[in-house]
Amino acid sequence: MTPTLHDLAVHHLTSPEALGRAAGAHAARLLRETLAERPRARVMLAAAPSQAQTLAALVAAEDLDFSRLDLFHMDDYLGLPPDAPQGFGNWLARHVMDPTAGAPRFHRITTQGLAPEEAARAYEQEMGEEPFDLVLLGLGVNAHLAFNDPPADFTTPRGALVVSLDMTSRRQQRDEGHFPTLDAVPERAITVSVPRLLHARHMIASVPTAAKRTAVTATVRSGLDPRVPGTALKLHPDAHLYVDGEAGADVR
Numbered sequence: 001m002t003p004t005l006h007d008l009a010v011h012h013l014t015s016p017e018a019l020g021r022a023a024g025a026h027a028a029r030l031l032r033e034t035l036a037e038r039p040r041a042r043v044m045l046a047a048a049p050s051q052a053q054t055l056a057a058l059v060a061a062e063d064l065d066f067s068r069l070d071l072f073h074m075d076d077y078l079g080l081p082p083d084a085p086q087g088f089g090n091w092l093a094r095h096v097m098d099p100t101a102g103a104p105r106f107h108r109i110t111t112q113g114l115a116p117e118e119a120a121r122a123y124e125q126e127m128g129e130e131p132f133d134l135v136l137l138g139l140g141v142n143a144h145l146a147f148n149d150p151p152a153d154f155t156t157p158r159g160a161l162v163v164s165l166d167m168t169s170r171r172q173q174r175d176e177g178h179f180p181t182l183d184a185v186p187e188r189a190i191t192v193s194v195p196r197l198l199h200a201r202h203m204i205a206s207v208p209t210a211a212k213r214t215a216v217t218a219t220v221r222s223g224l225d226p227r228v229p230g231t232a233l234k235l236h237p238d239a240h241l242y243v244d245g246e247a248g249a250d251v252r
């Protein structure tokens with residue numbers, strides 16, 4: 001059956017700071033609406049520099065009780081020590097665990113002491129079957145969603161996968177300064193799958209900087225294409241792509 005494709009709403013902001021404020025305000029509004037109806041909200045997060053300003057705006061949002069949030073994260077490396085600063089769980093703990101916003105329940109991907117496949121299965125259990133209320137994510141330089149590098153699996157029934165990172169993804173991590181050399185970047189990771197990410201009420205992608213221009217252009221201009229994982233956002237009826245002037249230069 002041919003899947004229905006939806007319009008991807010593209011929001012153009014002038015700078016990464018303005019992007020973060022706008023995407024963060026959008027996220028806060030959706031979460032306030034959710035929490036007006038239900039006791040808790042489930043939020044899936046990417047852990048990456050592109051998210052920093054959006055998350056800062058969210059943490060600073062007024063009238064949003066973080067202690068009523070269940071936070072999940074969409075990927076983490078295999079093979080790093082538990083306290084490695086590059087670990088995505090550790091990165092998020094630094095960025096969203098602001099005591100003034102209230103302590104959320106943080107559902108971390110656990111890899112220590114588990115075989116990779118066991119860790120992926122354990123996180124599937126941790127996520128459960130319920131949809132996420134909100135997914136905040138980025139696009140990789142290769143347009144990946146989480147660590148679903150191209151060609152991404154858009155139909156897997158699995159909720160989390162053990163994956164090998166492609167060279168573009170590993171280079172991106174080195175180029176952003178998280179690791180000193182390419183060899184230091186782990187080769188494998190656990191990632192939440194594309195279908196599980198899309199099992200959500202709302203999706204907001206924050207994608208600033210010139211490094212993402214090609215990924216944004218391909219995502220906006222292509223039809224559904226596993227070679228451009230970002231195009232999977234078009235399978236979702238409420239997906240928003242926030243870009244700054246550099247990332248969005250070709251798609252105004």
Ligand SMILES: O=C(O)[C@H](O)[C@@H](O)[C@H](O)[C@H](O)COP(=O)(O)O
Nearest residue numbers: 046047048049050138139140146
């Ligand atoms: O970090 C993650 O949780 C994801 O693996 C990844 O999809 C990320 O959101 C993009 O690669 C953007 O990353 P940057 O912000 O580092 O450019």
